[in-house]
Amino acid sequence: MKRSGLLHAELNRVIAAMGHLDMLVIADVGLPVPPGVPCIDLAVLPGTPSFATVFEAVYAELAVQGLTVATEIHQHNPALKQLADRLENEGLAVERISHDEFKRLSARAVAVVRTGETVPYANVILHAGVTF
Template sequence: MKKQGHLNRDIARVLAGMGHTDSLVIADCGLPIPAGVECIDVSLTLGVPGFFDVLDSILADFKAERAVFASEAQTHNAAVVEKSREMAAAQIAIEAVPHEEFKRRCREAKVVIRTGECSPYANVILHSGVIF
């Protein structure tokens, strides 16, 4: 049994297969999943697991060089804005785009990890960096 990293075999598989600039999405329970994009659904009930629980877990095991958020979060979800500031301080480039553009960009992701989060605009697209 694994001792560190992700116990969820699907998340571990996806992270191991990511290449430079590939993207993954961490989504709230309401974000539409684009046809043809793999969905790893870790939701249990409303709010469980939360967006930040999953995001922090992914960031601990994944080299992100860029993160994209919906610009609407700036007026509708202060916690997401604060997290984006923390990520910027950790040298992850941050971009904000309108939610419709965000949903369009999700079509290019390798996977959407769907959480139980139920607060507005609690979604992020993470682009893979390199560890060397």
Template sequence: MKKNALINADLSYLVATLGHTNEITICDAGLPVPASTQRIDLALIPGVPTFIATVTAILGEMQIEGIVLAEEFAAVSPELHSVLLDVIANEEQLTNKKIAITYISHEAFKQRTEQSKAVVRTGECTPYANVIFQSGVVF
């Protein structure tokens, strides 16, 4: 469910068509995208756009009620994992809504992406920089 204006037409359309509990994945440059899932490829060069910039842009449009992360993210890339959790905590404060955080194995995460309406690929080259957003409601 949309909240604000987003320049990228594919992303804006994706968010506008989400229903409650629908999922989208935002991923690093290396995550495999299932053939059956829509791919929105934003990657230009390594690092552009960043994972956090993409997460922030989508959060400007999308109400979320939960996120799913790979367990390996915190151990392998603790700095980026911490930044993501800070962004999520800020989103909770802005929306006054609790956001559930679920951790699963990376293998389970890759399988879970098949349920996403779309996978948004960034230029991020930090290992395990992937998140599944679960759509919430704005009311």
């Protein structure tokens, strides 16, 4: 049994198997999961678990080189905009694309992690980095 950190077995397995530039989506409850992409469904109730809680747990485990968000966050999700800006200031590459492009790109992800988040556009694609 793990002592700390991310405890979800399936999510740990996916993260451990990721290679450089593989993509992992952390999604709100409404993002459609593309056919053929595994869904790790963590949603329990509206808002639970939150996007922020799941993001922080995954970000602590995964070497992240960059991330992709939808441009719509600028108008509809100030918290995610603030997070993206902070990570970009810390040196991560942040790509901003339309929500429609985001949904198309998510079809190439190794998995979609579905949260209970109900704030619009609370979705991010994490691009795996390397630790060396």
